[in-house]
Amino acid sequence: MNKRTPKYALVATMVLQLxxxxxxxxxxxxxxxxxxxxxxxxxxxxxxxxxxxxxxRLNYAFSNLEDPDFRPGDVIYLPLVQEGELWTTGEPDHQPxxxxxxxxxxxxxxxxxxxxRLTFGIEALFAPKEKALALxxxxxxxxxxxxxxxxxxxxALVTVNSE
Amino acid sequence: xxxxxxxxxxxxxxxxxWVADGDIxxxxxxxxxxxxxxxxxDSGDGSLAYKVLVGIALxxxxxxxxxxxxxxxxxxxxAVRMLGLVxxxxxxxxxxxxxxxxxxxGLGWLFVGSISYGASIMLIAQIYHLGEHYPDGLFYWALGIxxxxxxxxxxxxxxxxxxxxxxxLLNEGKFSPPWQMLLFIGAALGVARQARSxxxxxxxxxxxxxWLNILLAWFYGYPWRPDFDTGHFTMNMGLLALLFMVGHRLxxxxxxxxxxxxxxxxxxxxxxxxxxxxxxxxxxxxxxxxRELQGFADAGLxxxxxxAVPAGWLAIRDSAAHPLSRxxxxxxxxxxxxxxxxxxEAIAIPMTIMVNLLALVSAIVLIQQGLEKGFSxxxxxxxxxxLLLAMIRYVDLVGDYVGGAVMFLIAAAILYSAARYWxxxxxxxxxxxxx
Numbered sequence: 262m263n264k265r266t267p268k269y270a271l272v273a274t275m276v277l278q279l280x281x282x283x284x285x286x287x288x289x290x291x292x293x294x295x296x297x298x299x300x301x302x303x304x305x306x307x308x309x310x311x312x313x314x315x316x317x318r319l320n321y322a323f324s325n326l327e328d329p330d331f332r333p334g335d336v337i338y339l340p341l342v343q344e345g346e347l348w349t350t351g352e353p354d355h356q357p358x359x360x361x362x363x364x365x366x367x368x369x370x371x372x373x374x375x376x377x378r379l380t381f382g383i384e385a386l387f388a389p390k391e392k393a394l395a396l397x398x399x400x401x402x403x404x405x406x407x408x409x410x411x412x413x414x415x416x417a418l419v420t421v422n423s424e
Numbered sequence: 425x426x427x428x429x430x431x432x433x434x435x436x437x438x439x440x441x442w443v444a445d446g447d448i449x450x451x452x453x454x455x456x457x458x459x460x461x462x463x464x465x466d467s468g469d470g471s472l473a474y475k476v477l478v479g480i481a482l483x484x485x486x487x488x489x490x491x492x493x494x495x496x497x498x499x500x501x502x503a504v505r506m507l508g509l510v511x512x513x514x515x516x517x518x519x520x521x522x523x524x525x526x527x528x529x530g531l532g533w534l535f536v537g538s539i540s541y542g543a544s545i546m547l548i549a550q551i552y553h554l555g556e557h558y559p560d561g562l563f564y565w566a567l568g569i570x571x572x573x574x575x576x577x578x579x580x581x582x583x584x585x586x587x588x589x590x591x592x593l594l595n596e597g598k599f600s601p602p603w604q605m606l607l608f609i610g611a612a613l614g615v616a617r618q619a620r621s622x623x624x625x626x627x628x629x630x631x632x633x634x635w636l637n638i639l640l641a642w643f644y645g646y647p648w649r650p651d652f653d654t655g656h657f658t659m660n661m662g663l664l665a666l667l668f669m670v671g672h673r674l675x676x677x678x679x680x681x682x683x684x685x686x687x688x689x690x691x692x693x694x695x696x697x698x699x700x701x702x703x704x705x706x707x708x709x710x711x712x713x714x715r716e717l718q719g720f721a722d723a724g725l726x727x728x729x730x731x732a733v734p735a736g737w738l739a740i741r742d743s744a745a746h747p748l749s750r751x752x753x754x755x756x757x758x759x760x761x762x763x764x765x766x767x768x769e770a771i772a773i774p775m776t777i778m779v780n781l782l783a784l785v786s787a788i789v790l791i792q793q794g795l796e797k798g799f800s801x802x803x804x805x806x807x808x809x810x811l812l813l814a815m816i817r818y819v820d821l822v823g824d825y826v827g828g829a830v831m832f833l834i835a836a837a838i839l840y841s842a843a844r845y846w847x848x849x850x851x852x853x854x855x856x857x858x859x
Contacts, residue, residue, distance in 0.1 A: 267525070267575055268525055270571070270575050271521045271524070271525070271572070271575055271576075272521070273571075274568075274571040274572050274575060275514065275517050275518070275521065277567075277568060277571065278513065278517070278541050278568040279510070279514065281545065281564045281567065281568055282509075282510055282513070282541070282544050282545060282548060284564075285545055285548050285549060285561070285564065286506060286548050289548070289549065332647040332648070333599060333600060333647055333648060333649075334599075334600050334647070367557065369557070369599045377648075380557055387550040387551075
């Protein structure tokens with residue numbers, strides 16, 4: 262390896278790291294920027310992430326799926342239907358709906374129980390431990406997640422409120 | 425086998441004292457040390473403590489950084505938090521890269537920079553409440569360290585990459601088959617080759633074995649979840665045999681770091697074999713193993729054979745290995761086919777007795793080899809195995825009290841014979857006996 266190669270290669274590695282960090286940021290941020298706001302019923306539970314601190318894990322009515330047509334790893338689309346101030350979801354599909362708002366997510370395997378788990382990127386609200394626990398206590402029965410949904414179905418969590 | 429080669433630092437220290445005392449010349453000292461890939465002039469002994477302490481200090485700095493930024497900075501605006509994280513990572517790695525290019529230094533900066541990089545990914549996800557698939561963060565972390573480790577040929581960065589990749593493997597392995605692990609295994613082997621590191625080679629082999637086990641679990645449970653089955657035992661038996669014979673095959677290498685890798689592979693695969701034997705000394709465990717096997721269609725059998733057949737071929741060609749280990753490795757493919765083909769629980773009791781006898785014979789051979797060739801690791805492994813077997817049989821009596829008593833008498837006879845054998849082989853043992 263000549264002297265120039267490692268220099269450029271090392272700089273390229275730093276650029277790769279920067280690109281990955283920017284990718285993580287853009288992936289999470291753009292629905293907040295261009296998305297349409299919706300409100301979904303949810304239920305917070307408080308776990309602790311070893312690497313990322315405390316957060317309230319949010320369960321939705323559509324978080325679990327028992328449908329043999331969908332395998333772990335599949336992309337899943339859920340059409341969104343407005344019912345008053347809140348939004349609910351319709352039947353899951355492998356293709357995005359032709360019109361209207363929808364959520365794009367992924368089917369994960371669920372090693373410890375039957376059925377599959379669906380993830381849409383709106384399942385975690387990070388907060389200090391006390392706040393996460395308080396959220397869980399206050400909003401155990403009546404919580405509403407404020408979410409922004411981009412036209413391609415990618416969603417980002419804005420906040421969680423009482424109903 | 426060069427077990428002594430694993431203690432090069434201690435050897436250098438001893439040799440320097442012999443030279444200083446005038447027992448041997450410097451040239452003789454260097455000739456002795458050259459057999460283990462080192463020399464009297466090799467530096468680094470004094471700075472090792474410094475390096476270890478600085479390394480641990482840097483690890484603590486990294487952990488403090490991780491905890492500090494994990495503490496949900498509610499009062500700082502999101503953008504400032506994110507730019508602070510990215511800026512810190514770039515600055516740390518920038519200083520490290522600059523020092524590396526100037527004077528081949530800066531590993532500490534790059535190490536802390538790599539931890540800061542991982543913390544940044546996790547915390548950007550935290551700031552924006554990203555929770556879609558958390559193992560992705562670990563994957564991106566390991567992915568960003570991999571090229572840095574290869575380019576600066578750093579064992580420490582490669583070990584950090586492997587540790588993060590292993591965490592990713594254990595987490596991602598619950599959701600999907602982690603094929604991408606091959607990338608990190610390749611990178612780690614590349615660094616081990618460039619840095620001539622036997623330790624990194626062996627750690628990478630251990631990670632590879634874990635990866636193969638998770639892939640097999642996915643084969644069983646695809647597409648829903650990983651399922652761990654008795655076929656895993658079959659595959660791991662084959663892998664242990666292959667690693668043991670590869671270790672023997674590489675032992676005579678001219679290259680000192682290959683010789684050290686070979687020694688470590690042989691030693692750890694041997695320990696793995698001894699640990700593997702223990703559960704099969706119970707009739708219930710053997711019966712469950714035979715009952716749960718999935719016949720010839722079992723992927724575990726074919727993966728086990730893919731490792732056991734080349735191991736058997738190496739055993740046929742390697743006349744230097746002990747006849748017991750050669751015989752076991754040569755017979756392993758046949759045994760695996762037999763177990764999967766018969767699925768006959770009636771052979772569980774005779775096979776358990778055979779395994780108990782095999783464990784005893786293995787202990788005897790290890791003690792004998794340890795004494796004859798001066799391999800203390802073998803000697804203590806044999807004694808440890810005997811004591812473990814005795815303890816297990818004491819708790820779980822075979823048959824009845826009389827059977828247990830007979831087992832203890834046999835073990836006592838073996839230990840006494842080994843002690844007599846050792847005493848008789850000591851220099852001057854004959855003269856003492858004559859007196």
